[in-house]
Amino acid sequence: DGGITQSPKYLFRKEGQNVTLSCEQNLNHDAMYWYRQDPGQGLRLIYYSQIVNDFQKGDIAEGYSVSREKKESFPLTVTSAQKNPTAFYLCASNGGAGELFFGEGSRLTVL
Amino acid sequence: SQQGEEDPQALSIQEGENATMNCSYKTSINNLQWYRQNSGRGLVHLILIRSNEREKHSGRLRVTLDTSKKSSSLLITASRAADTASYFCATDTMNSGYSTLTFGKGTMLLVSP
Numbered sequence: 001d002g003g004i005t006q007s008p009k010y011l012f013r014k015e016g017q018n019v020t021l022s023c024e025q026n027l028n029h030d031a032m033y034w035y036r037q038d039p040g041q042g043l044r045l046i047y048y049s050q051i052v053n054d055f056q057k058g059d060i061a062e063g064y065s066v067s068r069e070k071k072e073s074f075p076l077t078v079t080s081a082q083k084n085p086t087a088f089y090l091c092a093s094n095g096g097a098g099e100l101f102f103g104e105g106s107r108l109t110v111l
Numbered sequence: 112s113q114q115g116e117e118d119p120q121a122l123s124i125q126e127g128e129n130a131t132m133n134c135s136y137k138t139s140i141n142n143l144q145w146y147r148q149n150s151g152r153g154l155v156h157l158i159l160i161r162s163n164e165r166e167k168h169s170g171r172l173r174v175t176l177d178t179s180k181k182s183s184s185l186l187i188t189a190s191r192a193a194d195t196a197s198y199f200c201a202t203d204t205m206n207s208g209y210s211t212l213t214f215g216k217g218t219m220l221l222v223s224p
Contacts, residue, residue, distance in 0.1 A: 006153075033212075040216065042115075043154075094210075098142055
């Protein structure tokens with residue numbers, strides 16, 4: 001089935017460690033996005049990419065990094081520079097009609 | 112920056128009743144979208160209304176847009192327990208030549224049997 005696959009669903013990290021969240025799509029969409037969601041909050045944009053090998057910072061890019069080497073893949077690395085990384089991370093893609101297709105999310109907890 | 116703000120933050124109704132959620136935003140938009148999120152899951156797109164449209168329907172959903180007041184409303188008619196979820200509005204604006212969505216904080220809807 002076509003869609004967005006995020007992994008892992010749950011992830012635990014010790015302070016000072018970098019972690020990478022995977023996002024894969026088989027929808028043949030050009031644009032991909034990473035959002036962060038905190039309890040009781042809306043989604044905040046971390047990074048987005050319109051085409052392969054190109055990406056732009058969103059509203060809260062500090063402490064995060066991304067790559068877009070393949071159209072299907074848009075991994076997010078949460079670095080040790082991110083001071084409050086515990087959150088629910090959502091990846092999405094956009095086929096050009098405007099609506100976003102979301103994955104099921106990855107919940108990161110810092111121990 | 113938070114563009115859309117939903118109201119109310121939480122809404123509790125009985126099955127069969129209608130649910131109305133409102134969204135206000137601050138800057139010009141290309142379109143406004145509504146999404147649904149079940150607890151702990153990803154968001155699902157419900158409906159998109161363009162800036163030159165005033166009303167749109169999809170099944171039991173009715174969305175209105177008033178660009179002069181910078182506001183939108185989502186009406187769910189004849190609600191069901193399965194409609195229990197959080198609902199978010201998202202505004203589509205141009206950012207450095209790219210279209211990006213900015214989400215509000217959402218309305219939590221509880222529909223009791």
